Amino acid sequence: MDKRDAQMLALLQADATIGLNDLAKAVNLSPTPCWRRLQKLRDEGVICRQVVLCDPTKLKLGLTAFVMVRSNQHGDAWTTRFIETVRAIPEILEIYRMSGEIDYLLKVVVPDIAGYDSVYKRLIKSVELLDVSSSFSMEVIKRTTALPLDYVVKE
Missing domain, CATH: 1.10.10.10 (Winged helix-like DNA-binding domain superfamily/Winged helix DNA-binding domain)
Known part of the structure; x- marks a missing residue:
């Protein structure tokens, strides 16, 4: 490139x-x-797709929660069930497997606390979790989908 x-x-x-x-x-x-x-x-897969980005607040999705999940199970069956569960919940936009004290970090977008509670109940009903902890975004300081390109340019 x-x-x-x-x-x-x-x-x-x-x-x-x-x-x-x-x-x-x-x-x-x-x-x-x-x-x-x-x-x-x-x-080459550098451009993997083109999408339309929507303003969540205009779609009545004003609450963003970051959900930290810990599990005491790490076997294939549990992991498969967990991944299937979180992928099936449309309010969960991003899922990361983490290093450190938490196992997974989820980004959840919902209209309000009641919407979050509904997602939480679906999550804990579907798969056994050791701990679920959430933080709610108070303000968006930066939001971008643009990746930095300085690391791939050949002179």
Whole structure:
């Protein structure tokens, strides 16, 4: 990946609706070579999908909770059941397996505390957990989906 690929990715991460001609112009390419580069980035899996990002508050999803989960079970059967459970709950947007004192970190987006309680009850009903602890976001300071590109550019 070179500097031009990184420029294209930066522009696309900011606005994936940019047209090919505008993208090509912004990185000083003609449309055909720009399109070829885009295809290569897709084929290599660098660009894995394009999505629409929605404002959660406009969708009445004003509460974000970060849920820390600890388990005393780590076998394949429990892990499979846990992963199936959390993937099936649409309010759980992100799931991370962690190192340290907690086993999993979940990002949950719901309308309110009652919505969170509903997610919590579905979670604990479906899989045995040692401890569940939650923190609620008071304010979003930074929210981005754009990944830093400085680490992949070859001169």
